[in-house]
Amino acid sequence: MTETLSAPAPLGSPPAHEVLLDVRDMKTHFKVLDGIVPAVDGVSFSLGRGQTLGIVGESGSGKSVTALTIMRLLDIPPAVIGAESEVWFDGREILHMPLDSMRRIRGKDMAMIFQEPLTSLNPVLSIGEQIGEQVRLHLKVSRHEARDRSIESLRSVGIPSPEARIKQFPHEMSGGMRQRVMIAMALSCEPKLLIADEPTTALDVTIQAQILELLKVIQQRTGSALLLITHDLGVVAEMVDHVVVMYAGQVVEQGTANEVMLEPKAPYTMGLLESIPTAEKRGGRLSVIKGVVPSPFHLPPACRFEPRCPYAWDLCHEVAPELYPVVGSGSGRRARCHLHQAAGESRRVAALELHADAMRVGRGLKEDPA
Amino acid sequence: MTAETPQSISPAGAPLLHVKGLKKHFPIHGGILKRQVATVYAVDGVDFDVFPGEVFSLVGESGCGKTTLGRSVLRLTEPTAGEVQFDGTDIIGLPVDELRRLRRQMQIIFQDPFGSLNPRMPISDIIGEGLLAQGLTDRKARDKKVEDALETVGLRREYTRRYPHEFSGGQRQRIGVARALALEPKFIVCDEPVSALDVSIQSQVLNLLLDLRRDFNLTYLFISHNLSVIQYFSDRVGVMYLGKIMEVGTVDDLYRNARHPYTIALLSAIPDPDPRRRQKRLVLKGDVPSPVAPPPGCRFSTRCWLREQLGNPERCTTEEPELRVISTGHRVACHFEDRITATTVADRVAAQSVIDTAIAAPV
Amino acid sequence: MSDVFSNEPGIEAERLRRAEEAGEDYEVGLESLSQWQLAWRKFRHHRLALIGLGIIATLIVVAIAGPILMPFDFATIPVPDKIVYQGSPPSLAHPMGETGGLQRDVLELVVNGSRTSLFIGFSSMFIGVTIGTIVGSIAGYVGGFLDNLLMRIVDVMLSLPILFVILVAGRFFGNGSVVLIVVIFGLFSWMGVSRLVRSQFLSIRESEFVEAARAVGVRDRRIIFRHILPNAFSPIVVVASLIVAGNIIGEAFVSFLGFGVSPTTPTWGNILSNALTFIPLGNWWWPMFPGLAIILTVLAVNFIGDGLRDALDPRSRA
Numbered sequence A: 001m002t003e004t005l006s007a008p009a010p011l012g013s014p015p016a017h018e019v020l021l022d023v024r025d026m027k028t029h030f031k032v033l034d035g036i037v038p039a040v041d042g043v044s045f046s047l048g049r050g051q052t053l054g055i056v057g058e059s060g061s062g063k064s065v066t067a068l069t070i071m072r073l074l075d076i077p078p079a080v081i082g083a084e085s086e087v088w089f090d091g092r093e094i095l096h097m098p099l100d101s102m103r104r105i106r107g108k109d110m111a112m113i114f115q116e117p118l119t120s121l122n123p124v125l126s127i128g129e130q131i132g133e134q135v136r137l138h139l140k141v142s143r144h145e146a147r148d149r150s151i152e153s154l155r156s157v158g159i160p161s162p163e164a165r166i167k168q169f170p171h172e173m174s175g176g177m178r179q180r181v182m183i184a185m186a187l188s189c190e191p192k193l194l195i196a197d198e199p200t201t202a203l204d205v206t207i208q209a210q211i212l213e214l215l216k217v218i219q220q221r222t223g224s225a226l227l228l229i230t231h232d233l234g235v236v237a238e239m240v241d242h243v244v245v246m247y248a249g250q251v252v253e254q255g256t257a258n259e260v261m262l263e264p265k266a267p268y269t270m271g272l273l274e275s276i277p278t279a280e281k282r283g284g285r286l287s288v289i290k291g292v293v294p295s296p297f298h299l300p301p302a303c304r305f306e307p308r309c310p311y312a313w314d315l316c317h318e319v320a321p322e323l324y325p326v327v328g329s330g331s332g333r334r335a336r337c338h339l340h341q342a343a344g345e346s347r348r349v350a351a352l353e354l355h356a357d358a359m360r361v362g363r364g365l366k367e368d369p370a
Numbered sequence B: 001m002t003a004e005t006p007q008s009i010s011p012a013g014a015p016l017l018h019v020k021g022l023k024k025h026f027p028i029h030g031g032i033l034k035r036q037v038a039t040v041y042a043v044d045g046v047d048f049d050v051f052p053g054e055v056f057s058l059v060g061e062s063g064c065g066k067t068t069l070g071r072s073v074l075r076l077t078e079p080t081a082g083e084v085q086f087d088g089t090d091i092i093g094l095p096v097d098e099l100r101r102l103r104r105q106m107q108i109i110f111q112d113p114f115g116s117l118n119p120r121m122p123i124s125d126i127i128g129e130g131l132l133a134q135g136l137t138d139r140k141a142r143d144k145k146v147e148d149a150l151e152t153v154g155l156r157r158e159y160t161r162r163y164p165h166e167f168s169g170g171q172r173q174r175i176g177v178a179r180a181l182a183l184e185p186k187f188i189v190c191d192e193p194v195s196a197l198d199v200s201i202q203s204q205v206l207n208l209l210l211d212l213r214r215d216f217n218l219t220y221l222f223i224s225h226n227l228s229v230i231q232y233f234s235d236r237v238g239v240m241y242l243g244k245i246m247e248v249g250t251v252d253d254l255y256r257n258a259r260h261p262y263t264i265a266l267l268s269a270i271p272d273p274d275p276r277r278r279q280k281r282l283v284l285k286g287d288v289p290s291p292v293a294p295p296p297g298c299r300f301s302t303r304c305w306l307r308e309q310l311g312n313p314e315r316c317t318t319e320e321p322e323l324r325v326i327s328t329g330h331r332v333a334c335h336f337e338d339r340i341t342a343t344t345v346a347d348r349v350a351a352q353s354v355i356d357t358a359i360a361a362p363v
Numbered sequence C: 001m002s003d004v005f006s007n008e009p010g011i012e013a014e015r016l017r018r019a020e021e022a023g024e025d026y027e028v029g030l031e032s033l034s035q036w037q038l039a040w041r042k043f044r045h046h047r048l049a050l051i052g053l054g055i056i057a058t059l060i061v062v063a064i065a066g067p068i069l070m071p072f073d074f075a076t077i078p079v080p081d082k083i084v085y086q087g088s089p090p091s092l093a094h095p096m097g098e099t100g101g102l103q104r105d106v107l108e109l110v111v112n113g114s115r116t117s118l119f120i121g122f123s124s125m126f127i128g129v130t131i132g133t134i135v136g137s138i139a140g141y142v143g144g145f146l147d148n149l150l151m152r153i154v155d156v157m158l159s160l161p162i163l164f165v166i167l168v169a170g171r172f173f174g175n176g177s178v179v180l181i182v183v184i185f186g187l188f189s190w191m192g193v194s195r196l197v198r199s200q201f202l203s204i205r206e207s208e209f210v211e212a213a214r215a216v217g218v219r220d221r222r223i224i225f226r227h228i229l230p231n232a233f234s235p236i237v238v239v240a241s242l243i244v245a246g247n248i249i250g251e252a253f254v255s256f257l258g259f260g261v262s263p264t265t266p267t268w269g270n271i272l273s274n275a276l277t278f279i280p281l282g283n284w285w286w287p288m289f290p291g292l293a294i295i296l297t298v299l300a301v302n303f304i305g306d307g308l309r310d311a312l313d314p315r316s317r318a
Ligand SMILES: Nc1ncnc2c1ncn2[C@@H]1O[C@H](COP(=O)(O)OP(=O)(O)OP(=O)(O)O)[C@@H](O)[C@H]1O
Pocket: A030, A031, A032, A037, A038, A039, A057, A058, A059, A060, A061, A062, A063, A064, A065, A066, A078, A231, A296
């Protein structure tokens, strides 16, 4: 819809300069045969310059669609983007700007790394050509200079003898090596924002460790902001300062990584952390989140987590919860759950206590009562 | 909650599964004449025992031969060499008909909840097929058993006429479990049963597998690359690398006192969601070498940090280390395992450069 | 052996807990559609394919009923006293006009031709698909030497020129017989199918559900007929539709060259062929209507093929 938007909604005002990326009420729906998939349904978050933000959520929760919407890489249709949605990047609204202007930003100021490097690299071009092409497109430098820059960026991601490697083709490299090439390519124009969509999911643990450590070092060195998308709570905890937890197309919780991992406030996040297998839980059953993720065509009427939620009561079935500020926490701390508004006051303490108990058992700090 | 689950069985008595010197090599054919041009040493001489009632796990990176090993043990692929005994019966030499009869005692659960169920068959046939193949031709009796099995894995009896595409990933995995269970086996190979599932569904299926193990007295060979799941789930663990077992021991042996440089690196690589337990990690160099040309000597030598720290002793690349017993039930395949001390790992972590990790050491 | 699934109360409670964990109460259970019903639902949304299906259905009705309503018997055609080379253009009495020469009604010819043309297209397809499926299954399942041998036979067949074979076979079995054309076209259209089926077998044979079936002790026969073939079916259907289209054109082509069905049995191809010499006289309606029939049929069949491809692909959603 962005392309055909006849009368763009009056845009809000740009965020403060320190805010690099500001996503406001993003709605991306897909029209398919069986109906409409509300893949991203009112997502808002922001990311400061040079900072790191993680988006976690299960398969189908809308993480990739969020990233692709920011990059304007979705086909419209089938995708439909809400008219009132806005994405501010580096002081400009990018969701409604002409695609031509967006193309100049994409790859230069904003770069993306995908899960499967083999499918996102061009199989018939050598990696030198691929990086060089991008550099020349955005930085308007000579062919020779572009080559030097490509070699330099390959060297910076730890690829040995890059002068020889630029002649190789993607299929001649291992998975870990390809992901390094993707990172080198993304960083070649010194972007202000790097979006990494499950950069290590397809890799082995030991290679994942290499790539994660590399990303950390490089992010610190270049000072670019990082938007990391993953379903692995461990990866988020290690890599980012701030976390957004998504469930069924909505943000259900946000806060710093430490806050979310240590004191989750949304029942979904609480349940997820409780269910992680640990050494201390050996011999007992794992606590589980019952049920399955709802199909996008049959979303629960109010709270989307309600059918699976151990703390749900009538209200959860009747009124959709907002992303309420968490009582007694900083401004960035929010949870989408009625427990965090006045009506849930009385139940909140009990619920958080139950969770804390479960976590103590899980960490071996307390005997299993059963 | 169910404290009676036998988590720490001592490996004593006769093993239910005895594997010795098991090898599976795949020929690679090439050229116009389809001549064999190379060999994939997928599983290359593996020994282990699985005792009744225990969960024995295999962990290792992609391509190290876990699946091939699991299938060879069931003779779903013909092993190239070696011995497999199940409950005292030699499986390798068994005629096809007897093998088919033995299949009801040894089952397998697959990784991919989408690929492991025939999309064109209703659930009743998917689960009932094994019963039919084992000679239960009476439709009524079969359907009853199918429904029982469905209920046992937490699904409704009425689902028998449904098709796989109507179920979510976790539910399909339950159907896969029901298929194995319907034959009332003693032993189940679980090949990454939860790897394809979402975090919130993984724990449901793990619980189910543990409940079934207790209720039906099952023994599992559990394959996974997720070290946290293995730690929670198993009694004993074998760590595989390039078709070989590098270290075997109880969960405590491995997670508290890992002695192989590879196991140590593997454990250090797991990202931990608890920020308070965050540590600097030991990062291995390079990728796993191709199983077509495993390095001479120790297979881990190209990436081994201990070898590098010891100044690249020649022995690592000339002599293949044996799986030696270092304490009861704990075996390690490394020449220099005794050189690992409290500070070796910390020294290494302090000295490493995380950028220079793309390439393994030359042999 | 039934004691494993016993009904003790303790176990019953366990089951309930498990069922609760599985969350059985939602997601599943709204409607139960088989794969074919789902495919039909997707097919229905493919407008061109639906139109194609309509056209083919109509043509089949015409091919069956038409010749009964307007029978054509070459032997009883009265030979006019004087050969008139100019036919007559479409009129109310003859909606598609009349031919030159014997002054036949073009509609009557086209209707009668549809029976032969469709018959040739479909029956040669059946022969081709049957042979192709059998050969492909054997090659894919047995593998090894037999596979190699069969695939080399395919290579040889692909290098034979069909026109030449028709000419030679005509010498032995009589020129212009419909059955001969059907058999030859059938024998020349199985190679693609067999390659397809073979590759399907090779990939499905390795799939986890086949492995699972083997693990519970299912025998080879059942694996082939219950697991592999049903899953190989959709690509075969798609290819089959293309073969029908190809062979209808093929028949027209050989008839046009004069090697096809003899003019005593009208086919769209030989009507066209006969019209050829009369075109300079301005008999445009004579070749036009059989030509249109061919184009329409081939397009329709191709549309159906496209629709089937999308509908039977489990990955496609919209
Ligand atoms: N092109 C598309 N057409 C229709 N639906 C789509 C399309 N792309 C995504 N979706 C749907 O949008 C929802 C969100 O998908 P998304 O890819 O963002 O999930 P994700 O959180 O990235 O999951 P994963 O962890 O599996 O990558 C899903 O239900 C998906 O089926």
